[in-house]
Amino acid sequence: MGESNDCVFCKIVDGQIPCYKVFETEELLAFLDIGPLSAGHTLLLPKKHYAAMKELPDSLAGSLGQALPQLAGAVQTVSKSEGVNILQNNGRCAGQEVDHVHIHIIPRFDGDGLGFRWKPTSYDEGQADEICSRFAEITGK
Numbered sequence: 001m002g003e004s005n006d007c008v009f010c011k012i013v014d015g016q017i018p019c020y021k022v023f024e025t026e027e028l029l030a031f032l033d034i035g036p037l038s039a040g041h042t043l044l045l046p047k048k049h050y051a052a053m054k055e056l057p058d059s060l061a062g063s064l065g066q067a068l069p070q071l072a073g074a075v076q077t078v079s080k081s082e083g084v085n086i087l088q089n090n091g092r093c094a095g096q097e098v099d100h101v102h103i104h105i106i107p108r109f110d111g112d113g114l115g116f117r118w119k120p121t122s123y124d125e126g127q128a129d130e131i132c133s134r135f136a137e138i139t140g141k
Helices: 008-013 058-079 127-139
Strands: 021-024 028-032 042-046 083-087 103-108
Touching (some): 008 028, 008 042, 021 042, 021 058, 028 058, 058 083
Antiparallel strands (some): 021 028, 042 103, 083 103
């Protein structure tokens, strides 16, 4: 945790790499994505280095969550978009390219051609109950 010398986002936080900053608090930084999916595509991240969401302290996760409504609204207003996608990838298989927790806020327009390739499935008999039981073991709820 803290900082990673080879992390591009840590270098942006430290000012070693310039960015188009749109929001900042003591704990968080938001800036325009250098490879936007649409104009206004913004990244929100904790200033301290955490590779995965599960590593975040509850208070920092709360700060990210509290910042999202205001920042998503600002992205939508500034971009004049009809909506936004709020996306957080964890792990390479999920599309995470920078190993520093970050949340994408992506302006969306009707007919913009962006999308997801969802392939819904269903649970086998008893599988959902088994998964819920494992959650209960881990979370105690």
